[in-house]
Amino acid sequence: MATVTSNVKKLPSDIEIARNAHLAPLTEVAAKVGIDESDLVPYGRHVAKVELEVIEKMADRPDAKYVVVTAITPTPLGEGKTTTAVGLAQGLARIGRKPVLALRQPSLGPVFGIKGGAAGGGYSQVVPMETLNLHLTGDFHAITAAHNLLAAMVANHLHFGNELGLDDIQWRRVMDMNDRSLRHIIEGCGAKTDGVTRQTGFDITAASEVMVIMALATSLADLRKRLGRIVVGFTTAKKPVTAEEIGAAGAMAALLKDALMPNLMQTLENTPAFIHTGPFGNIAIGNSSIIADRVGIKAGDILLTEAGFAADMGAERFFNVKCRAAGLTPQAAVLVATVRALKSHSGRYEVKAGKPLPEGMLQESPEDVEAGCENLVKHIQIIRDFGVQPVVAINAFPTDFDSEHDVIRRTAEKMGARVAVSTHVADGGEGAMELARTVVEACEDEVHFTPTYEFEDSLEEKITKIATKVYGADGVELSPAAAKSLKLYSDQGYGHLPVLIAKTQMSLSHDASLKGAPTGWTLPVREVRLAAGAGYVYAICGNMMTMPGLSKSPAAMRIDIDDEGNVQGLF
Amino acid sequence: MATVTSNVKKLPSDIEIARNAHLAPLTEVAAKVGIDESDLVPYGRHVAKVELEVIEKMADRPDAKYVVVTAITPTPLGEGKTTTAVGLAQGLARIGRKPVLALRQPSLGPVFGIKGGAAGGGYSQVVPMETLNLHLTGDFHAITAAHNLLAAMVANHLHFGNELGLDDIQWRRVMDMNDRSLRHIIEGCGAKTDGVTRQTGFDITAASEVMVIMALATSLADLRKRLGRIVVGFTTAKKPVTAEEIGAAGAMAALLKDALMPNLMQTLENTPAFIHTGPFGNIAIGNSSIIADRVGIKAGDILLTEAGFAADMGAERFFNVKCRAAGLTPQAAVLVATVRALKSHSGRYEVKAGKPLPEGMLQESPEDVEAGCENLVKHIQIIRDFGVQPVVAINAFPTDFDSEHDVIRRTAEKMGARVAVSTHVADGGEGAMELARTVVEACEDEVHFTPTYEFEDSLEEKITKIATKVYGADGVELSPAAAKSLKLYSDQGYGHLPVLIAKTQMSLSHDASLKGAPTGWTLPVREVRLAAGAGYVYAICGNMMTMPGLSKSPAAMRIDIDDEGNVQGLF
Missing domain, CATH: 3.10.410.10 (Formyltetrahydrofolate synthetase, domain 3)
Structure with a gap:
């Protein structure tokens, strides 16, 4: 039986596709969504920060439809939320809409650890991918510096007598690197002049509270206030001690002010994409920034924003925390589902990161998909409970079968949910046009946004x-x-x-x-x-890893530059 | 008796002067020295990186005169090498030359520690100073990341069995921060999965060998090779283990490739200034980058490059190491001297950082200056021994007296050295025109460049x-x-x-x-x-501090942003 991806073809590698991309001048990309050249601050040839003043300038414009891209419970391989978000944005542009995409910035740790880079995949990528994966505009470095300045000032406060009476110190340091040896350290091991001896450690920058603050800040003034409210620890009397009291919050804001401007890039099809902040999906918020969304909501007519992990994690936080902090109302949710994830939810297979899929999973088996569909059903329900309608996006793989897609489609339809197959990885925006039209339809639905809890609840x-x-x-x-x-x-x-x-x-x-x-x-x-x-x-709940380690043969070993200075081995 | 600075005036603060600067578009600044817009990569509105390809493009142009700015042995307050270099560049432009300035980038550690910022002073500054002092184009962050990637991979190598047999590990970590508590740490303090337990520590990024590699690399290919040659430690058999063997050098180069492009900024009078790399003056090279000089030497007609500390330190390394690695021949040296430094060399006063000058030092006393002049004489001799002629630049302070300047002038002239007074802090380029003319004269001298030693010496x-x-x-x-x-x-x-x-x-x-x-x-x-x-x-020789600490009231406590997002308290 034929697979659904009609044009099964050998795809060039992601990096080959990215290198052959025709990048448009960013001024043109910005102009598509009504952002003027004068509001762009260029950072390199293919990235620009957008001045925060545009938010006020565009205040009179109508809000774009606010659509979150989330997923069913994934396998360790991930189910392609980013590629779907990118492909859908490209598809929306192809059907005449003005989409804006908002994604998280990848962390250097995973780039050098396992993944070797992240920017979508196939014909649905954000480019240039070297820039996206290495430093971008330095925002993560600014966050690292601001976080560690506070840590240095806390240690300095202890060194000079601990006037504030800090006892239980919770503020650790951060580094944008996978470095397991820094998880638990003892600092101040030298002479008395070399600081106070104590146990502490490093987290990866994506796990920093400063990263979340950047993601949730609604303005520079709000950023400054949030930094001041950081609690670095408690006194013996359990009184919280803040960054404001340490005297670090102002200097942290000075380090972060440029980083608060969202970074504009483009997809392979020149669709505008904001790449901004990258908080961890477990202990942090797992969503890209409110600031990028605040710009995007006034710029385009549909704003696609990706939330980390599955709907129970990223989308829950998107609805309950981010939307409420931003004062923005969600319109729809794209729920990415894959055949392989649903097969794994059957409980019949075990998928492991870095290992090939179990042989049996590649056989045609609508039964396996059916057996895993309760996960899809539950995620549809989760989204509905927020008063928002899901669009199930079947992220098609060349190894999928029509019969398997049919099961997903029938399950969704039985729930009254919209559903579309998308072949954006193989076909770019063209492969996402059905999905795009379905999402546009969902954007006309009435929404009764209902958070899970009230702030007044305990x-x-x-x-x-x-x-x-x-x-x-x-x-x-x-x-x-x-x-x-x-x-x-x-x-x-x-x-x-x-x-x-x-x-x-x-x-x-x-x-x-x-x-x-x-x-x-x-x-x-x-x-x-x-x-x-x-x-x-x-x-x-459980052990949360806040500083990953490198594998025995980390991706860094394969990364190099060639004679022309091009980066090799990122994918 | 009148002070020499005829126009004793109350100067506005550095930051007020900087804020009122009229910045020219960088394309204009670059065009002054024949660098085309197409070779500029913008980073923010007022900084651009210059593509390394310009070096080849400009290969046929004649070399600019290569002039190092150095100083006599300073007081802890510094004697104004940077302001003199900036002022002199402005002065040279005023007399119709095409100067290019090359300076080191300031480190975040001192910015938040004592100084609160460094970019020259008065009417001789590089602007915008917030940009210069905070992140710039992220080069230091890239260096920190590359350095720490190697450290993480070394620790990872130990964790996975230490196949290379590393025993004596010399590679520490770095952070661009003053943080004494990190000087000596014990890492890997958790479970067995949390890395190998061992003593190590952090240096400030300016002390990183990667910083020096960036400063001394003559091309991207040379950078790649140098990274590979880094010795991270020795085996029990005392065999060196390199970054190449660890497998980190390629990924480090990928992290550093953009940082190798020098950063173009401008002085208050729109003179082009390259700000690139910032290696420590004691254990590192203390000079700005060869790459910036290689661009500058083909761009302008006089290239001014500042070397850290006094002529025995920065200039010695400039001549013996940097010029030879760069394949460039020095033409002249500007030797900055101040009344206060010479008075302190009399041995009659003690100058302390962060304290006001001893009262007596502000009294008119040519005798005190005379008593300290042997330091000036020695530095003139040091420069002459390299076969290069010094120009003594008297960096005038409002508290100086004519009689005191006369002593310096007579001492220099007795040695047959050129000398000029410069009031660039108070008067900008106009105050440095006499010095500029004197330097131009020195640029016509014949030079017999003579390093102190041969590489073949033991x-x-x-x-x-x-x-x-x-x-x-x-x-x-x-x-x-x-x-x-x-x-x-x-x-x-x-x-x-x-x-x-x-x-x-x-x-x-x-x-x-x-x-x-x-x-x-x-x-x-x-x-x-x-x-x-x-x-x-x-x-x-002696105790070298490679990770500074913060004071009890660090500058960071005074730094903040105002309602418009302007940085306050940097000066």
Whole structure:
């Protein structure tokens, strides 16, 4: 039986496709969505920052439709949310719309670790990919510097007598690198003049609270305030000590002011793409920046923004935290589904990162897909509960079969959800035109945006509501330490904050091995922490890795420059 | 008696002057020295990187005169080498020349530590100073990332079994921050999966060997080779292990390729200024980049390049290391002298950083100046020994007296050296026109460039020649460890490398308290280290600080942004 991807063809490598791209001058790309050259600050030949003043300048324009791109519970290989977002943007442009894309910036850690680069794939990429993957405009470096300036000033405060009485210090350092040896360090190991000896460690920059602050700040003034509110630790009397009290918040803002301008790039088909901030998907917000969305919502007529991981994680935070902080109303959600992910949700196969797919998964088997479809059903329901309509986007692979796509289509339709197949990786925007038309249709739906909880709910209620209403848990089990922290944070006036739940992305539950749509389980909260500057409390369920390590043969070993100075080995 | 600065006036603050500057479009600034718009890569509105291809494009043009700006032994306050270089460039433009300026990029550490910013001063500044002081085009961040990628890969190599048999690891990590607590750390303190436990530490980025490699690389290909040659440590059999063997050099080059393009900015009077790299003045090379000079030498008709610290340090390395690595011949040296520095060399006053000058030093006293002049005489001699003629530049302060300048002038003239007073801080380029004319005159001198040593000399001979012929020591005393290292490096084939001597900049000797031109002393070499990628061996005399600390009230506490997003408190 024929596979659905009619034009099964041997695709050139991502980097070959990217190198052959015809990049348009960014002024032209910006002009497509009404951003004037005078509002662009060029950074290199193919990236420009957009002045924040455009937000005011464009205030009278109507808002674009705000569409989040999310996914079903993925395999460790990922199900192509980024490529779908890029392809869909290209497809929307092809049917005469003015799309704007908003994506997260990749972190250097994974670039040199496993992935060797991330910018979409095939004929749905953001270019130039070397620029996107290496430094871009230096925003991550600015965030690293601001984070570590605060750390240096905290250590300096201890060194000069600890006037504020800091006892329990929670502010670590960050580096945009996979470096397991820095997870746990002892600093100040020299003479007395070399600082106070204490245990601490490094996280990857994407896990920095400053990264989240950049993602959630609605203006430069808001950024400055959030930085001041960062709690670096607590006194013996459990009083929080802030970055403002340390005296670091102003200098941090000075380091970050240019980084707050979103970075404009383009897709292979010259569609405008904002690449801005890159907070981790587990302990951080996992969404790109509000500032980029605030610019994009006034620039185009459809704003596509990608949320990390699956709908229970990235989209939940998008709706409950980001939309409310931004004051923006979501219109629709694209729910990316793949045959391989649904087959894995059947529980019949185990997919491992860096390993080929199990042989059986490549056989035609609508039954396997059917057996995994309860995950899709649950994610459709999750999105609907926010009062938003999902569009199921079947991200087609050359190894898929029509019969398998039919199962997905029927499942979605049975739920009354829109659905479309997209072959954007092989065909670029042309392959996403059906999806584009379906999304445009969904943008006419009436929306009754309904967050999962109210800010007035207690912190514990908020956690419980996410666990039960979104994840499908029976309830929540707080460890004594978690319960104590929740009480402390409420007592200190942080009870009104939203909550994030840090858990695995590989299951709707906290247990990566539970596929499909698990029921009859309780969410165990090991620990609760405060991110007062970012403006949330986060509950940790399981071991969260905040500083990845390199593999035995990291991607960095394959990366080099050639005689012309071109980067080799990024893909 | 009247002070020499005829127009004693209350100067506006540096930042006020900088904010009122009329910046020219960079394309115009570049065009002044024949660099085409198509060779500029914009980074923000007021900085551009210059494509390295221009070096080949301009190969047929005559070389500009290559002039180094150096100084007598300074007080801890500095004697205004940067302001003089900037002012002189402006002065040269005013007398119809086409000057190009090459300066080092300031480090974030000092910006947030003591200084709060560095970009010249008064009416001789490089602008915009916020950009110059905060991130610029991200080159330092790229260097930090490349350095730490290698460190992560070394740690990763240990974690996965240490196949290469690394024993004595010399590669630390870097951060562009003053953070004393990171000088000595123990990494890998967690579980076995969290890396190998060992002592290490962080240096400031300016002290990174990668910074020196960037400063000394003559092309992208040369950069790649130097990165590969970095020795990260030794095996138990004392065999060096390189970055190439670790597999990191290619990825490091990919991180650094854009950073190798020099950054073009402008002075307050729109004179072109390259700001590129910023290696430490003690253990590193203390000079700005060869690449910037290679572009500048073909662009203008006089290239002014600043060398860190005094002539015994920065200029010695400029002549012995940088000129030879660059294949460029120096034409003249500007030797900056101040009344206050010469008064301090009388041994009658103690000048301390961050403290007001001793009251007595502000009284008219040609006798004090006279008493300190042997330092000036020695530095004139140092420069002459390289076969190059010095121009003594008296950097005038409003508190100077004519009689004091006369002493400096007479001393220089007695040596047959050219001399000029410059009031560039108060008067900009106009105040440096006399100096400019004098430098132009010196550029017609015949030069017999004579380095202090030959590369074929043994490492110990090289150290001895610098100590005796440049510093004026009677000889060198090697510690047993230093002697052992010298033998090791020679045996391993590094004997042909030049040497750097890391010592205090506050004296011609290794002892900061010895003012003037000390005689009858021996240089004690405590330790010798190898910087194989940078291409030198360095001898350490005394305690070299490679990671500064913050003061009790660091400059960062005064830095903030205002409502318009302008940075406050940088000066």
